[in-house]
Amino acid sequence: MEGKSNQNLVFYVNGEKIIENQPDPKCTLLQYLRNKLTLTGTKLVCGEGGCGACTVMISKYDDKNHTIRHYSVNACLTPVCAVHGLAVTTTEGIGSLRTRLHPVQEQIAKSHGSQCGFCTPGMVMSMYTLLRNNPQPTMLQIEKYLEGNLCRCTGYRPILQGYGVFSKESCGMGEQCCKNKPRDKEDDNSNKENENYIPPYDPTQEPIFPPDLKVNYKEYNEKRLMFETNQVKWYRPVTLTDLLELKEEYPDSKIIIGNTEVGIESRFKNMKYSVLINASHVPELTDIKSTEDGIKFGASVTLSKVEEVLEKAKEDLPESRCRIFTAVIEMLKWFAGKQIRNTAAVGGNIMTASPISDLNPIFQASSAKLEVVSKGKTTRK
Known part of the structure; x- marks a missing residue:
């Protein structure tokens, strides 16, 4: 489809910089990952943000606090235009059979937390996001982060039990738990020979946040965006004045943040909106x-x-x-x-x-x- 934009769409996926000079505002992040980048580990199931099979992790630099914020999203509802200046991590980006499985992936496999497998990538990415924010979560936090992930096969017990190893609360020995005791090299070698051995989670080994998104933060986050095709115009204003002017110019436009309502209306109710305004970067509204x-x-x-x-x-x-x-x-x-x-x-x-x-x-x-x-x-x- 012919289209035009006043700027390239730039974001990172699993550490690789993606530059799209003609993004389609109707395209979701899930469609882009699967169809354009052939990253099919992220699944499409319900398509309305209800099952969590499409969960990926978004990482964003917080310029005010100088910290990195990691949060899970439903890729089936997230517009690809909305990830400009952000880093996206999918299940392929944390480990694979060709290299080495991540402890989160290995744990759900060895604890029999995966059967049909459709929910597994989403479960993995929700748990991975939690660990990036809190390397030693409580069981309550684990359950909370998995609230948006549905599974029809396992009954959740093996998933929660498997992921319980990342929480100190999972062991009745308390501070005497073997995970809290130093191990010598001989113990480590004997454990590795055990087929049930799972390496402990080490947050220091995670991929770094793309430096480009820090250095060029203002370039990515403080400039107005406009992407356009023959059917849809997408705006991302960065001032309240600009937002109000756009709304007056296009009174029938839809203002979106997470696209959790408009995305469902467009897909399942056949609603068509010719102008979308993303208000996520207006300081007064955040x-x-x-x-x-x-x-x-x-x-x-x-x-x-x-x-x-x-x-x-x-x-x-x-x-x-x-x-x-x-x-x-x-x-x-x-x-x-x-x-x-x-x-x-x-x-x-x-x-x-x-x-x-x-x-x-x-x-x-x-x-x-x-x-x-x-x-x-x-x-x-």
């Missing part, structure tokens, strides 16, 4: 502020970030001031899976007006204030 009345979240703040901030607030504030926070956190436990919460935004949850309601009843009950703005008009609350 800002979080603490005030005397509570916490103010920008519309583009993801639900995972909302949960993280509220959990931290509960630690710092008295219980009497955190009851609404507790209610929101409790509701988020039932809100889709980890992959969806990592990309879906609080503003999108409000504006979709889903019959399920999700967070809206809590916001109404707590007398939360919604702030809206349009071009040339004052802010309304």
Whole structure:
């Protein structure tokens, strides 16, 4: 399809730099991985972010805190245009039979956590993402990261038991667990001769984050993007003014963050949108502020970030001031899976007006204030 853009789409996949000069805004990351890069380890099953078989890890540089953020996403819903300036890791990028399996891959195999195999790559990548963020997670964290991964064969027991080895809580010996004791070389050699031996997880051996994405952070994240084909225009504004002007110019356009609603509408409801506006890089919409009345979240703040901030607030504030926070956190436990919460935004949850309601009843009950703005008009609350 003929198309044009004012800039190349640039991102990394398993450490390799990808430059696409004619991206299709309708193409998902999963389609690009499987059809363009022939990385077929990532599976297509439900196509609506419900099963987790398409899970991949996204890595993003945080310029404010100078840290790397790793998070899992559903590649079947993530637009490939949305990964500009990001690093994508698939199951092929962490280990293979041709080289060496990663401990996460080897553990699920040897613990009989894989049968038909369709869910396995997603399980692996969800667990891998957790370990990149926390090399020694609790069992509760393991279960939470696997919430968005469904399996029809194993019943989950062997998967959870297998991945329990990455948590100190998995052993009843506590601090006396053999994993906490130093081993000499003779023990290591004897273990390696055992077919059930699985090498311990070593976070220092993981691939480094592409330096290019750090050095050229502003180039990738602070410039306006526009990709266009004959059917769809894709915009990524980086200022609130630009966003408001685009919305006024294209009143029927759809503003997206994680594409968790529009992606499903386009695929299963045959909805067609000629203009898509990604609001993930507008500072005012990603800002979080603490005030005397509570916490103010920008519309583009993801639900995972909302949960993280509220959990931290509960630690710092008295219980009497955190009851609404507790209610929101409790509701988020039932809100889709980890992959969806990592990309879906609080503003999108409000504006979709889903019959399920999700967070809206809590916001109404707590007398939360919604702030809206349009071009040339004052802010309304």
